[in-house]
Structure formats: C-alpha cells, structure tokens
Amino acid sequence: MQDDGDDLYGDPVNPPQYRFVDVALVTLYSHPHPRLFEDSYGVLVSSRKLGEESLCVLALTAIRSVVGMVPHRVQLQEGGMQDRFFLVQKMGMELAYTGTEYDDDQDN
Amino acid sequence: MALEHSSEDAYEKIRMGIQACFPGSELPSFYQVKRLLCDFTGVTSIISHMCINSCVAFVGPHADFDTCPECGEPRFDQLRQIRGNKHPRAVFHTIPIGPQLQALWRHPESAEKMHYRRNKTQQILDALLVNDGLVNTYDDIFCGSAYLQGALDGTITPDDTLLMISIDGAQLYESKESDCWIYIWIILELSPDHRYKKKHVLPGAIIPGPKKPKFIESFLSPGLHHVSALQCEGLRIWDSAHNRDFITRLFLFLACADGPGLLTMSNFVGHQGKNGCRMRCPLKGRRKPGASQYYPVLLKPNEYDVPGCTHGDVNVYEIGPSTSESYVQQLNYLLQACTHKDYESCRLETGIVGPSVLLGLQPHLILSIPECFSSEMMHLSGANMAALWLDLWRGTIECASTDNRANWRWSVLREQRRWEEHGRAVAACKPYLPGSFDVAPRDPSLHANSWYKATEYITWIYSLCPALLFQVLPHDIWRNFCKFVAGFRIMGQYSITPTQLERARDFLAEWEYEFEQIHYQRRVDRIHFIRPCVHLTSHLASEAAHVGSPICSSQWTMERTIGNLGQEIRQPSDPFSNLAQQGIRRCQINALLAMYPELDLSREGANPRASEDLGNGYVLLPKRDKRPIKIQGHEAQIISEYMGQDGSPNIRRWGRLRLPNGQIARSEYVESQKPLEELRMARNVIVSD
Numbered sequence: 001m002q003d004d005g006d007d008l009y010g011d012p013v014n015p016p017q018y019r020f021v022d023v024a025l026v027t028l029y030s031h032p033h034p035r036l037f038e039d040s041y042g043v044l045v046s047s048r049k050l051g052e053e054s055l056c057v058l059a060l061t062a063i064r065s066v067v068g069m070v071p072h073r074v075q076l077q078e079g080g081m082q083d084r085f086f087l088v089q090k091m092g093m094e095l096a097y098t099g100t101e102y103d104d105d106q107d108n
Numbered sequence: 109m110a111l112e113h114s115s116e117d118a119y120e121k122i123r124m125g126i127q128a129c130f131p132g133s134e135l136p137s138f139y140q141v142k143r144l145l146c147d148f149t150g151v152t153s154i155i156s157h158m159c160i161n162s163c164v165a166f167v168g169p170h171a172d173f174d175t176c177p178e179c180g181e182p183r184f185d186q187l188r189q190i191r192g193n194k195h196p197r198a199v200f201h202t203i204p205i206g207p208q209l210q211a212l213w214r215h216p217e218s219a220e221k222m223h224y225r226r227n228k229t230q231q232i233l234d235a236l237l238v239n240d241g242l243v244n245t246y247d248d249i250f251c252g253s254a255y256l257q258g259a260l261d262g263t264i265t266p267d268d269t270l271l272m273i274s275i276d277g278a279q280l281y282e283s284k285e286s287d288c289w290i291y292i293w294i295i296l297e298l299s300p301d302h303r304y305k306k307k308h309v310l311p312g313a314i315i316p317g318p319k320k321p322k323f324i325e326s327f328l329s330p331g332l333h334h335v336s337a338l339q340c341e342g343l344r345i346w347d348s349a350h351n352r353d354f355i356t357r358l359f360l361f362l363a364c365a366d367g368p369g370l371l372t373m374s375n376f377v378g379h380q381g382k383n384g385c386r387m388r389c390p391l392k393g394r395r396k397p398g399a400s401q402y403y404p405v406l407l408k409p410n411e412y413d414v415p416g417c418t419h420g421d422v423n424v425y426e427i428g429p430s431t432s433e434s435y436v437q438q439l440n441y442l443l444q445a446c447t448h449k450d451y452e453s454c455r456l457e458t459g460i461v462g463p464s465v466l467l468g469l470q471p472h473l474i475l476s477i478p479e480c481f482s483s484e485m486m487h488l489s490g491a492n493m494a495a496l497w498l499d500l501w502r503g504t505i506e507c508a509s510t511d512n513r514a515n516w517r518w519s520v521l522r523e524q525r526r527w528e529e530h531g532r533a534v535a536a537c538k539p540y541l542p543g544s545f546d547v548a549p550r551d552p553s554l555h556a557n558s559w560y561k562a563t564e565y566i567t568w569i570y571s572l573c574p575a576l577l578f579q580v581l582p583h584d585i586w587r588n589f590c591k592f593v594a595g596f597r598i599m600g601q602y603s604i605t606p607t608q609l610e611r612a613r614d615f616l617a618e619w620e621y622e623f624e625q626i627h628y629q630r631r632v633d634r635i636h637f638i639r640p641c642v643h644l645t646s647h648l649a650s651e652a653a654h655v656g657s658p659i660c661s662s663q664w665t666m667e668r669t670i671g672n673l674g675q676e677i678r679q680p681s682d683p684f685s686n687l688a689q690q691g692i693r694r695c696q697i698n699a700l701l702a703m704y705p706e707l708d709l710s711r712e713g714a715n716p717r718a719s720e721d722l723g724n725g726y727v728l729l730p731k732r733d734k735r736p737i738k739i740q741g742h743e744a745q746i747i748s749e750y751m752g753q754d755g756s757p758n759i760r761r762w763g764r765l766r767l768p769n770g771q772i773a774r775s776e777y778v779e780s781q782k783p784l785e786e787l788r789m790a791r792n793v794i795v796s797d
Contacts, residue, residue: 006154007403021751022722024765024775025743026795036578039587040596041615043574055742057750061726062795066771070540071701072575086575090545091489091659099536 024063028054029085036074045087046074065089131642142693149699150207153692154330157196160321162334164178165326166199170335201688202313202330203695205293206338209269209356210345211699212295212308218702219349224299225250226266227261247603248300249361252655252684254479263472267354269343270296272362272661273312275328275369276322287317288687289324291331296361300602300660307698311691324372325465332468339470358514360474362661363466366487366530374481375462381642382416383459386424387647388478390431391422396635404643406623409632424617425565429654430620432476440462484653485658489596490562492641494569497589500637501581502527507632518585519628520577534568541567543788544771588626591619592645599648604657613649620646725768731778732762 037042047069052089068088076082119138137142146152157166163178164170174181185195213219228250235244236256239260243251248254275291293310295301302308315327335358342355348394363373370386371378380401382393393402394409394417406422438458445451455461464477474480499505499538503519512518521527531553547561550567570593595615598608620642628634648658655661689729698791701707720728720751736758739747744756751757774790 022726022728023747023750025746026793029792030684039583040574040578040590041587043590043593043597044578046575052742055746057746058720058795060728060765061724062797063726063765063767063773064788064794064796065767065769066542066544066773066795067546067792068541068571068789070572070575071535072578075579088541088545088567088571091570091597 023059024058024060026056026058027051028056029069032087033076033084043076046084047087048082049082109290113395115718126197127187136161145693145696145700149696149698149703151203151211151692151699152207153201153203153688154334155199155201156330158198158200158315158327159183160197162198162315162317163322165323165329166196167326167329170326188364192634198316199316200327201692202334203311204331204334205271205310205312205690206343208310208332208695208699209295209343209358212702213345213347213349214703215705216349217705218763219347221299221302222295222297222347223349224302225270225297228299229266232256233259242402242606245603245655246609246652249296249656251657252653254475254654255656256360258475264359265357267356268359268473269356270359270361272296272364273360273373273546274363275324275365275373277369279572287320289315289317289321289327291328307701310332310695310698314688314691316687324369328373329468332465336469340472357473360469360480360728361480362475362485362655364482364661366484366491370481370484373465374478375460375464375682376478377455377459378463381459382456384640384642385459385647386478386481387644387651388459389437389647390430391427391643392417392419394635396632401636403635403638404640405624405628405635405638406620406643407628407630409635410630413631427646428650429647430478432479435460435477441455457476479654482655482658482661485600485648485662486562488568488641488644488648489600490565492540492639493596493645494565496639496641497569497573501577505725506636510633511631517582520580530576530580534572537572539784540785540789542771542790542791542792545788548788570600585626588622591615591622595648596645599652599658602657604652609652616645617648720762727766728762729764729766729772730762731764733760736760 028050030050032045032047036046069085070088071083073081073083073085119141125135142511155707159166159176159179160181161176161179163176163181166173166183166402169175173183181197182189183196185197186194211218228248232243232251233256236242246252250259255264266268272294273291274294277287277289290310293312295308295310296303298308305726312331313327314323315321321327338358342357344353345356346353363370365373370376374386376386378390379386382402383391384393384394384402384406385391386718390407391404394405394412395402395414397414402417408419408421411416427762439460441609442451442454442460443463444457445454466474466477466480496505498628500516500518501521503513503516503522507513513522516522531551534549535551541548544689547565549564552560552568572629574586574590577589580586581589595612598604598612598615601608604612623642624630624638624650628637652658718732721771722728737760738756739759741755747757747759748754761775762779763775765775767773767774773792774794779787779789779791
C-alpha cells in the first residue's frame with residue numbers, strides 16, 4: 001500500500017485552487033484459489049500478487065483492516081509449484097483493539 | 109500517577125527536588141499520598157490470615173483455627189506468640205468492590221459510561237421486535253438468551269450492577285516460585301471497549317503462592333461475603349450524570365476460569381468424571397477397562413463392555429447443557445446421601461462433589477448454576493485444543509501397548525527433522541504478521557513449553573497451520589483440521605451473526621464425528637484421544653446463543669491484568685505482598701480517575717504531532733514527505749484519472765494510517781526503509797468496495 005495524502009494545507013507556495021484528496025495507491029491480490037478455499041472450508045485463503053498492472057487508487061476511508069499475507073509455496077495439480085500468499089486475520093481482533101468501530105453501533 | 113511504573117524512591121527524590129526549587133510548595137510524602145488516595149476513594153483492602161503454605165484462608169469455618177487443618181503449620185508467628193502477640197505468618201488482601209463501584213458513578217463522564225447496558229438492552233429488544241425474535245448479531249453478553257430472559261421477566265432490573273468474576277493462576281516470573289492466584293471483577297455495565305481495559309478491570313484479591321491453594325473457596329470467601337452482603341442490603345449509588353440516587357443490586361452474571369479454576373467455584377467432579385462436562389450436559393463418558401478416568405467419546409468403541417458405558421453412539425445435536433432445575437435436583441439428591449459409600453455413588457451419578465461456593469450469594473442475584481459457568485474460549489483454544497493437535501501431529505500422545513505409532517497417519521511432525529523444519533517455517537512468518545496481531549509465534553521447536561503464550565499458540569495453530577500443514581498432513585486429515593478451524597474462527601469473532609453461528613455449530617458438530625472416526629477409530633486403546641476439550645467444542649455455539657460471543661466472556665483480560673501488575677512490581681524479594689499493594693493501588697487510582705477523569709493523562713483522543721485527522725476514525729500519522737513532490741509514470745496517470753485532472757499531480761506521501769478499529773496500516777513508503785527481518789508488515793489491507 002502506498003498512501004498519498006495530497007495535503008496542500010497551509011502551504012503558501014501553492015495557490016488554493018488545488019484540490020486535495022486522501023487516497024491510497026494499492027496493488028491487488030488475486031481472488032483466492034477456489035479449490036484450496038473450498039477444501040479448507042474457507043480457512044485457507046491463498047492468492048497471488050497481481051503486481052503493477054493491478055495498481056489502483058482508493059479513498060483512504062475504504063481501508064477496513066490490516067491483515068497478514070504470508071508467502072507459501074504449494075504444489076498445484078494445474079501447474080506445479082507456485083509461490084502464493086495466504087491470508088492471516090487475527091481472532092478476536094475487534095476486542096483486543098478497541099476502537100470506535102462499535103461505538104457507532106451503540107448510537108443506532 | 110505518572111510514576112505508576114517507577115519506584116517509591118523515585119517519587120521521594122522528585123519531591124525533594126521540587127521542594128528545593130520551590131521552597132514554598134508542600135508536596136505530600138509518599139505515605140501521605142497513600143493515605144489521601146485511600147480517604148478520597150474509600151477503596152482499601154480487607155486483610156485475612158492464611159496458611160503459610162497457601163492451603164486455606166482462616167476465614168468462615170476456619171476463622172478460629174490456630175493451625176492449618178491441611179498441613180498443620182501454625183497460623184501465627186511462634187516466636188512472637190511466645191511474647192504474647194499474635195502475628196500472622198501470612199496474609200492476603202481482598203479488595204471490596206462496593207466503594208469502587210460507587211466511585212464509577214461520581215463523575216458525569218464516568219457515570220454516563222455506566223449506562224451502556226441500559227441502552228444496549230433497549231437496542232437489542234428493538235431489534236428482536238423487527239427480526240421476529242432473532243438478534244442481529246451476537247456481539248455482547250446481553251445478546252444471549254440468558255440475559256434477555258432475565259431482563260424481560262424482571263429478574264434483572266435496569267438498576268442492577270452486572271458482574272463477571274474471573275479467576276486464574278499466574279506466574280509472575282519464569283520461576284515456579286512466583287505462582288499466585290488472582291481473581292478479578294469485570295463490570296458488565298460498561299461497554300465492551302471499556303470494561304476489559306485496565307482502567308476498569310477490578311482486581312478482587314491476590315492469593316500468594318508459591319503453593320497452589322487447596323481450598324480456593326476459602327480465599328474467595330471474604331470477597332464473596334462482601335458481595336453477598338451488598339446483595340442483601342443493596343448498594344447506594346449517586347448517579348452524577350442524572351443527579352439521581354438509587355439502590356443497586358449486584359448481580360453475578362458469569363464466572364469464568366480454566367478447568368481446574370472453575371471446579372473451585374462449581375464444585376463439580378472435574379473432567380475425568382463420568383459426568384465430566386462442565387456444562388453439565390447429559391453426555392456420559394466412557395472409560396478404558398480397569399481405568400478410572402472417563403472420556404467424552406461419542407462413538408461406541410468396538411468390542412466394548414465396560415459397565416455403565418455401553419450406551420450406543422451419541423448424536424451430538426441431541427445433547428444440550430443442563431439447567432439449574434436439574435442441578436438443584438441433583439444437588440439435593442447428593443446431599444441426602446447418609447453414608448460415604450452412598451455419597452460416592454451419588455457423586456458418580458450426578459457429577460457434583462458438593463454445593464458450589466457461589467450458592468453463598470443471594471440465589472436470585474446470580475445467573476443460575478450451571479448457566480453462569482462460561483466455557484473458557486481462551487484456554488480451550490490456546491491451551492487444551494492446541495496441545496491435543498500438537499500431541500497428535502508430533503505423535504507425543506500416549507500410545508497404548510496394543511497400538512502402533514507407525515500407523516498414525518496424522519503424526520507428520522514426529523521425526524525431529526520434520527518438527528524443526530515446521531518450527532522454522534512458523535518463525536519465518538513473523539515479518540508478515542502485523543504488529544497489531546500481538547506477539548508473533550516464535551519457533552516452537554526451540555521455545556515450546558518455555559513461556560509460549562496463548563496468543564502465540566492461537567496464531568500458530570489456527571492462523572498458520574491450515575497453510576503450513578497443507579500437503580503435509582494427509583488430505584482428509586487436513587480437511588478435518590480445517591473444518592475445526594473454520595468453526596473455531598467464527599466462534600472467535602467478537603460479533604457473530606445468527607447465520608454464522610449456525611454454520612459454526614454444523615462445522616464443529618461434523619468435525620467432532622469425523623475427528624473420532626479418523627483418529628480414534630472406535631478403538632478402546634485410543635479412547636484417551638478424545639480429551640474433554642473435544643467435547644466442549646461442541647457446546648461453544650449453543651453457549652454463544654445463551655450468553656453471547658465466547659470472546660466476551662473469555663480470560664483475555666485476565667492475562668493482561670496479570671501482565672500489568674507483574675510489570676509494576678519493583679521488589680522481587682517479596683513479590684506477593686508487593687503485588688497485593690499494587691493491586692490495591694490500582695483499584696484506588698482507577699476509582700480516583702473515575703471520579704476525576706480530567707486527571708487521566710493518557711486519555712484517548714489525543715493525536716500525535718504532525719498527524720492529520722480525516723474524521724470517522726481515520727488518522728494519518730507521520731512520517732510524511734516534508735513537501736509535496738511531483739510524480740510521473742503509471743502512478744501519476746492513475747491518480748490523475750481518479751481525480752479527473754490532466755497533468756502530473758503533486759503528492760505528499762504519508763507513512764502510517766490509523767484505522768477506526770485502532771490498527772495502524774503502514775505504507776510501502778516507510779516499510780521499504782526497513783529490512784524484512786525487522787519488519788512486522790502492516791501494508792496488506794482489506795478494503796471495501
């Protein structure tokens with residue numbers, strides 16, 4: 001992830017006709033490998049990096065959470081050894097890091 | 109207060125320094141501050157005598173004993189007793205909860221937080237009306253049927269104070285010598301993002317070791333007696349937020365502990381018993397011929413005729429936890445036993461050893477027994493199940509003389525070489541696990557047993573192993589393991605929808621059957637593979653419907669409280685008494701902060717310098733480019749397109765972004781400046797469309 005806060009506040013050199021937006025430049029991972037995903041009941045989420053081609057811009061506020069993507073090497077029927085990345089999410093994350101996420105819920 | 113982690117000595121030196129510079133100023137001495145704290149908050153401790161070997165506390169029926177009924181050690185210092193004064197050889201401190209609760213209402217800001225349950229209950233009831241009686245998500249204890257029923261039929265009123273008690277043994281240092289037992293109170297009136305924090309977790313008592321207390325009940329007694337008294341008389345509260353006086357009743361909603369800890373509160377037979385299930389479900393255990401220990405095996409073994417255990421295969425969907433009516437009935441039955449022999453056979457039949465210590469509280473102010481005993485997700489996942497998987501994979505589980513390890517297809521880490529290889533693979537994952545995931549698992553082949561933490565086990569087994577053991581375990585066994593993980597991961601969420609809960613229940617129920625078929629294979633000599641935790645897993649889903657997501661009632665908090673208190677100890681010579689002092693001081697400071705929130709220097713909300721708050725919980729954090737830079741190429745083009753502008757855009761790169769959930773994402777811009785070994789990569793994110 002690369003985030004680019006186009007922040008031109010309080011910068012006297014630049015005239016204020018510039019817009020500033022808070023965006024992230026990201027590259028994507030592929031959809032999870034379907035057979036690994038199904039055989040593992042959705043536990044093994046294994047993707048490839050899509051690289052430079054998938055580069056895209058997102059609003060920063062689209063980012064939901066930080067996860068781990070760990071490299072692993074698997075033997076696949078359809079094409080020998082492959083270097084992939086599997087997804088790691090933390091159990092009970094929400095409580096260990098108590099943010100404002102569910103503060104909002106309380107107000108509904 | 110800022111000196112929480114420093115020594116008394118440091119305080120005195122700073123005080124002298126300030127007084128030298130400003131001769132007029134009168135700073136209170138350390139002792140005076142202690143007295144002031146006590147007077148302001150009303151929080152202090154009850155000191156009770158105990159046996160020097162931690163057998164019993166000299167309270168209740170033991171109050172008048174001069175020697176320990178267990179080990180015979182004298183209660184008082186013999187030398188001093190000769191001189192005529194009775195000086196106890198060991199004491200422990202109980203910190204009464206009453207004044208601490210009152211303090212929480214004394215400032216409008218704190219008092220407002222105590223209204224969480226009221227508001228949440230209303231929300232849930234509204235949702236129930238809309239959804240035909242189903243909650244949106246199980247995301248708190250109050251979403252469970254147990255609470256809602258109580259709230260609807262009036263057993264729990266809005267003015268009550270709901271509490272959870274959690275007890276655990278702890279090791280302060282690496283040496284065994286530092287064992288001790290702690291119990292804490294968690295105030296369910298507060299919202300989950302407050303109630304589990306250090307500021308609001310109230311230590312109840314600290315029971316020093318090093319030996320394991322034989323009658324923990326007696327150590328709980330002063331604290332529970334206090335609660336019981338408050339239950340009888342009611343605790344007067346002044347709600348400063350609404351300027352209202354009311355009487356609150358303390359309602360003990362949940363009690364949680366690991367297996368042995370829970371037994372001290374429940375007084376059940378324990379997991380080796382025939383009715384060993386802590387949920388008191390009707391599942392009868394089976395044992396090996398000639399052995400006394402029972403295991404919760406569903407499938408009937410082949411060629412098996414141990415008396416009392418020959419029932420057919422059990423359908424896991426048909427066994428649910430027991431109710432308090434049946435507990436009371438069975439307890440009465442047990443108490444009618446006249447002879448020891450009678451008693452023993454009643455005990456075997458009912459699975460109850462004696463009345464629970466919690467029956468000493470006012471019966472209408474506890475969630476009934478056994479409903480209040482929560483299954484402990486953390487021990488179950490981090491310790492018990494983790495140990496079982498490892499024993500299987502490493503082939504370290506006991507192998508009967510009639511069995512042969514060579515036939516254990518699942519023992520893929522049995523060879524030392526394979527085990528070390530796996531260990532290295534685990535350690536190699538570290539740079540890719542964000543720092544917000546807490547400690548990354550170390551190489552288990554080097555560190556197992558030595559302070560390998562529950563969170564390390566959990567990440568290792570439930571997050572890494574599905575991938576690391578793919579194509580290592582035979583495929584069918586790997587799938588069975590994954591099914592378990594799938595169910596477990598759902599149960600480990602803070603917020604679980606009813607649909608997810610159903611999925612988790614099915615996963616875990618199917619898993620249990622398949623697990624027995626794959627590993628135990630109806631073999632009498634493998635009955636011991638089916639440890640109690642295998643069976644407890646099947647209760648997780650139904651329990652969540654009952655008392656909300658398991659993680660809310662788990663002992664995560666306990667570990668942190670001990671960690672915190674341990675850190676505050678500065679006198680290794682007598683760690684226990686110092687720990688008790690720290691516990692008391694913690695309570696006093698928490699009470700003080702509740703009364704004067706403005707004293708809290710570490711209050712949330714303050715963003716660091718050079719950060720930028722984007723609203724909605726997103727904050728950009730340094731470091732960042734000093735001045736905007738122009739970029740070219742692919743990146744520039746994409747940004748321009750996004751903004752609908754021509755020309756190359758000016759950008760300023762930021763290093764870190766705090767997310768609404770508290771995690772901090774880092775950009776490649778900062779992460780690329782560090783070598784991989786030093787990194788806990790935090791630039792992989794999930795985005796919403």
